Amino acid sequence: MNQNTLAHPAAQILVNARPHEGYMPGFGNDFETEALPGALPQGQNSPQKCAYGLYAEQLSGTAFTAPRGHNERTWCYRIRPSVKHAGRFAKIDLPDWKSAPHILPDVISLGQYRWDPIPHSQQKLTWVTGMKTVTTAGDVNTQTGMASHVYLVTDSMVDEYFYSADGELLVVPQEGRLRFSTELGVIDLEPKEIAILPRGLVYRVEVLEGPCRGFVCENYGQKFDLPNRGPIGANCLANPRDFKCPVAAFEDRDVASRVILKWCGQFHETRIDHSPLDVVAWHGNYCPYKYDLRTYSPVGAILFDHPDPSIFTVLTAPSGQEGTANIDFVLFRDRWMVAEHSFRPPWYHKNIMSELMGNIYGVYDAKPQGFAPGGMSLHNCMLPHGPDRSAFENGSNEPMVPHFQAETMSFMFETRFPQHLTEWAAKSAPMQDDYIECWNSLEKKFDGAPCVKP
Ligand SMILES: O=C(O)Cc1cc(O)ccc1O
Numbered sequence: 001m002n003q004n005t006l007a008h009p010a011a012q013i014l015v016n017a018r019p020h021e022g023y024m025p026g027f028g029n030d031f032e033t034e035a036l037p038g039a040l041p042q043g044q045n046s047p048q049k050c051a052y053g054l055y056a057e058q059l060s061g062t063a064f065t066a067p068r069g070h071n072e073r074t075w076c077y078r079i080r081p082s083v084k085h086a087g088r089f090a091k092i093d094l095p096d097w098k099s100a101p102h103i104l105p106d107v108i109s110l111g112q113y114r115w116d117p118i119p120h121s122q123q124k125l126t127w128v129t130g131m132k133t134v135t136t137a138g139d140v141n142t143q144t145g146m147a148s149h150v151y152l153v154t155d156s157m158v159d160e161y162f163y164s165a166d167g168e169l170l171v172v173p174q175e176g177r178l179r180f181s182t183e184l185g186v187i188d189l190e191p192k193e194i195a196i197l198p199r200g201l202v203y204r205v206e207v208l209e210g211p212c213r214g215f216v217c218e219n220y221g222q223k224f225d226l227p228n229r230g231p232i233g234a235n236c237l238a239n240p241r242d243f244k245c246p247v248a249a250f251e252d253r254d255v256a257s258r259v260i261l262k263w264c265g266q267f268h269e270t271r272i273d274h275s276p277l278d279v280v281a282w283h284g285n286y287c288p289y290k291y292d293l294r295t296y297s298p299v300g301a302i303l304f305d306h307p308d309p310s311i312f313t314v315l316t317a318p319s320g321q322e323g324t325a326n327i328d329f330v331l332f333r334d335r336w337m338v339a340e341h342s343f344r345p346p347w348y349h350k351n352i353m354s355e356l357m358g359n360i361y362g363v364y365d366a367k368p369q370g371f372a373p374g375g376m377s378l379h380n381c382m383l384p385h386g387p388d389r390s391a392f393e394n395g396s397n398e399p400m401v402p403h404f405q406a407e408t409m410s411f412m413f414e415t416r417f418p419q420h421l422t423e424w425a426a427k428s429a430p431m432q433d434d435y436i437e438c439w440n441s442l443e444k445k446f447d448g449a450p451c452v453k454p
């Protein structure tokens with residue numbers, strides 16, 4: 001069955017949609033898409049009566065008055081307005097999903113930390129029950145900062161839907177395949193791809209191939225954007241056309257359903273009698289999207305030295321202070337290493353920004369051992385870190401010939417705010433107690449003699 005003909009026999013793909021793909025290309029485009037012919041009004045947003053008896057509804061992702069270029073909103077034409085979805089909300093507990101501020105007196109976040117891959121669960125877990133918070137930063141109430149999570153998902157949500165008023169979710173799958181059926185269309189997601197689920201968008205998550213594990217960055221602040229490329233120019237890094245937004249798809253299903261809402265760090269549920277995924281047509285620039293990390297074109301040192309990792313930024317979420325991101329999403333993918341007379345791996349450093357890393361697959365060049373696919377590390381604000389002993393020795397002695405750093409994909413959620421560990425991350429997750437010993441054997445090499453260039 002075609003992806004946008006979920007329930008309606010007359011449904012077909014029109015307008016900008018490529019039927020064989022079900023996605024529309026472009027970052028931040030003003031899209032339009034309809035799953036039934038003529039469902040989308042032309043020349044106006046709010047006709048007195050909409051086609052097919054649909055209701056018009058606007059979803060605003062930025063303030064009404066945000067400057068043009070940052071202003072994001074989408075007009076939806078739906079079977080019922082969202083307000084029909086919201087009965088009374090009742091508070092529920094999702095104890096593993098935490099929000100900032102979440103600073104615990106007996107949990108120490110000052111340190112360099114690393115975790116083995118979180119083992120898959122024996123329990124049945126959905127997208128909402130399988131979300132486990134690793135760190136929180138900033139404050140969800142002031143819409144600043146972020147949280148990092150690991151998800152372990154075994155089971156599909158059935159007649160159950162979720163949305164978050166607290167921020168957008170950046171999803172980085174590491175194992176398994178998921179389907180995000182959203183109000184605005186369907187996104188299928190697998191490792192080496194990422195997806196963004198905007199604040200306020202309702203969706204259901206199904207397992208296409210499980211069990212599923214991955215990482216999530218919950219962005220409480222201003223939305224992720226493409227970084228400016230400066231002197232790099234108009235091409236490379238993440239190119240806008242490689243971002244894909246789904247075509248309209250709707251369900252006309254009258255069935256008892258549950259909607260879970262995350263709001264200011266708390267979870268609530270409401271019961272409704274139909275599927276809320278009933279948007280038949282929409283137009284606008286506030287939408288979910290996915291991106292294939294293999295289309296990222298890295299730019300780097302082609303003669304000597306090692307640039308700052310910001311050169312590998314895929315998406316950046318501004319903080320209001322220019323050049324100081326609320327979050328940078330940075331990708332370390334396979335690439336050529338060609339720098340001459342240089343120490344090629346990452347250098348030793350201390351950083352005002354806090355670095356949460358995850359390994360999607362392969363070997364990361366600063367940590368040939370111990371940073372496994374599915375594993376994570378945290379190097380918090382101003383805490384020193386860098387290559388382990390074997391990476392240092394290799395980087396100091398490797399022949400200065402072109403070398404292909406093959407089969408590798410790690411990433412970093414880097415934020416200007418210190419990241420605080422949850423109790424689960426500090427006490428239950430498989431933290432490596434011996435991580436900092438990876439630097440123990442770095443011995444003093446100082447011999448008092450001036451360096452002789454080879
Ligand atoms: O700490 C890390 O491994 C991430 C990182 C990579 C790099 O190439 C330079 C700096 C940096 O923080």
Ligand SMILES: [Fe+2]
Binds near residue numbers: 351
């Ligand atoms: Fe670093």
